[in-house]
Amino acid sequence: MISNKCNEIINVWVQLETHPGGTRWNPTQEQIGILEMLYKGGMRTPNAQQIEHITSQLGKYGKIEGKNVFYWFQNHKARERQKQKRNNLISLSCQSSFTTTSVSNPSLTTKTRTSSSLDIRRASMVEKEELVEENEYKRTCRSWGFENLEIENRRNKNSSTMATTFNKIIDNVTLELFPLHPEGR
């Protein structure tokens, strides 16, 4: 898809050129593409091993650290939730319905105003209960990268230490993850 030597060289050069001192990570198109592909595939909270793996692969297209990958997934996930929430709010307000949030003392809630654009925060709290989350990946054991992954050895022992091609990383990682974390929590 996006993997010829030319782009690789150019990107490395661009990276080195535009990030001399070392500010924040500026992902290349290839990196973003792959991350989004993984995300679309269902990856949400990669564990340390997976992050290392992905990082080493994305590293071919520019400077990158493990934490960049971790943060990318966190932010991407959060901001999609955010967007979803906003959309839900809009569709709700388009129905122009009165939202009467049931408070502990219901006698005091007298026909509260239609949800204005301002107080998204409170609304989010309400939504959390009435919105069916599509998030099928509940909490996964993230585990830190500080120490070697001793604890994680309890689960998936079989993880290719370091694949070489993109197809490999994508297929491997997604296949590793897609079983939907069989041992729940």
Place this chain on the structure above:
Amino acid sequence: MISNKCNEIINVWVQLETHPGGTRWNPTQEQIGILEMLYKGGMRTPNAQQIEHITSQLGKYGKIEGKNVFYWFQNHKARERQKQKRNNLISLSCQSSFTTTSVSNPSLTTKTRTSSSLDIRRASMVEKEELVEENEYKRTCRSWGFENLEIENRRNKNSSTMATTFNKIIDNVTLELFPLHPEGR
């Protein structure tokens, strides 16, 4: 203070005995004592180097990982905040005052009920503005442990790589941190 060889041996044994499979970290008294000392000294969000340092020192008193130290500070901080909040709420409700939160449409807020025990969350939002935080350590550059601390080399170059005694760790680390992060943010 708490540092004779006997205890050390016993604790190592206890650690190994009570955590065969590898459940969650169970801090020893010495470890907690030191952590609390550091906390009292003002440490709140140690960075990767400091965490590594502390971990290696606490490791003398039992099995421990960097993430344990990290989480300990996070939880300790958060739970002190929590306690503070609860206390503030209590003292407020003891005055039995009416809290009228100014909403975008003030005409609708008619003498809202006194703060009941349930909605701590909203109260916390209010407090955040009217409570002078004693937290003089704003945001410090935590940085991950995944990669080597390349970026951090911009600041404090002088950090003893690995001290040996407890007094050393305490004095060193606190002295490293106490300058109140001269370059603000």
Place this chain on the structure above:
DNA sequence: GCAAATTAATGATTTATTCAAG
């Protein structure tokens, strides 16, 4: 066209909340 000024995106951190072991 083209910099300076604003605004929107998004990388990075911290804080709040929740889960669950003991």
Place this chain on the structure above:
DNA sequence: CTTGAATAAATCATTAATTTGC
């Protein structure tokens, strides 16, 4: 019930888009 562990939400801060006045 306490607290270690983990995730979600909120926040900060920097870079890219975009606009604006010239």
